[in-house]
Amino acid sequence: MAIAPPAIWSPQWAAQRSALQHAAFTEPLLQAAFADGSPLPPGYGVAMDERLVELPWVHASGCRGRVLDAGSALNHAEVLAHVAPTVADLHIVTLExxxxxxxxxxxxxxxxxxxxxxxxxxLFDTVVSVSTLEHVGMDNQRYGVEGLQGTTPDHELALALTELRRVTRPGGTLLITVPYGRPDDLGWFRVFDRAAVERIVDVVAPAEATTTIYRYDIEGWQVSDPDAAADAVYRDHEADPHPADFAPNARAVACLRLTV
Ligand SMILES: C[S@@+](CC[C@H](N)C(=O)[O-])C[C@H]1O[C@@H](n2cnc3c(N)ncnc32)[C@H](O)[C@@H]1O
Known part of the structure; x- marks a missing residue:
């Protein structure tokens, strides 16, 4: 019988997560898989959250030059240790x-x-936005800010994307990730389906676009596609405190590399 992974958020789980994150940033075969969207090793990231896919994917996808991190997902010592040396300078913008x-x-x-x-x-060669755009136009009280919801989430998202594109130099790259799967509105964020991901590309109107979908199941994270991951359900912490597949959060993410 397979041994269950350590409980999510426990010190043992955090240690395993740290080791895997280090490997994902440094092992050439893993970085190559993230760079070209080829399959991840079997069992990659069992019980691990989506950052274990999104952040190595950003690193592998050409995070270069003057970089803007829109949403502050890179703002962790063990992530910056890998990212900061590869960029000319790094700017982080977030609400608080x-x-x-x-x-x-x-x-x-x-x-x-x-x-x-x-x-x-x-201004920027690369604009990174990891699991942030799903919060724009939603309730951001947990990030210390109230009253920013504006009109509809789609309208507010389009405003943010227009700004991200404006500050990216011609020929530069936007690296965007969002939770993917069965569309959902959890009040403070939402989950994007295929049409919503396509709207991101339409608003940015890049010269080149590559979208890679990763999906989580009990075997860990693996490359998927928009149809195969369309039914992925974000784990609801209250309704599902002990998920059978050990999913911490998202069960799929869309990773968009948009060259403008
Ligand atoms: C990526 S997450 C949290 C970042 C955290 N450092 C992490 O690594 O998980 C979402 C972030 O998006 C930011 N955010 C949400 N809506 C925003 C907006 N309209 N403008 C700027 N930042 C926003 C929130 O403040 C929050 O820090």
């Missing part, structure tokens, strides 16, 4: 300060709304 700021590593922090970015046009 977080527990850690790595200013001694010369990372710039700006607290602003993605829908109204305080940067000039064409």
């Amino acid at each position: 300060p977080e527990a850690h700021a790595f200013t001694s590593a010369r990372i710039s922090y700006v607290f602003a709304d993605l829908r109204e970015l305080p940067y000039k046009d064409d």
Whole structure:
């Protein structure tokens, strides 16, 4: 019988997550798989959250030059240890300060709304936005901000995407990830289906677009496709405190590489 992984968020789970994250950033075969969307090793990331796919995918997808992290998903010491040396300079924009700021590593922090970015046009070579756009136009109280919902989430998302594109230089790249699968609205974020992902591409109107879908099941994370992952359900922590597949959060993500 297979041995159950350590309980999600336990110290043992966190240690396993750290080791796997390090391998995903540093092992050439894993980085190559993330770079070209080829299959991950069997059993990759059992009981692990979507960041174990999204962040190595960002690293493998050409996070170069002057980089904007829109939403602050890179703002972790063990992620920055890998990302910071590969970029010319890194700017993080999010709504509110977080527990850690790595200013001694010369990372710039700006607290602003993605829908109204305080940067000039064409400033960045790469704009990264990891699991953030699903919060735009939703209830952001848990991030310390109220009253930012605006009109409809789709309209607010289009405003943010237009801004992200505006600050990306011609020939530059947007690296965007969002939770994918059966569409859902959990109040503070939503899950995107195929049509919603296609709307992201339509709004950005890139010269080149590649979308890679990754899906989670009891065997871990694996490359999938928009149809095969269409029924992926985000784990509801209250309704499903002990999921049989050990999924911490998302059960699929869409990773978009958009060259403008
Ligand atoms: C990527 S997550 C949390 C980041 C956290 N450091 C992590 O790694 O999980 C979502 C982030 O998006 C930010 N966010 C949501 N809506 C935003 C908006 N309209 N403008 C800027 N940031 C936004 C939230 O403040 C939150 O920090």
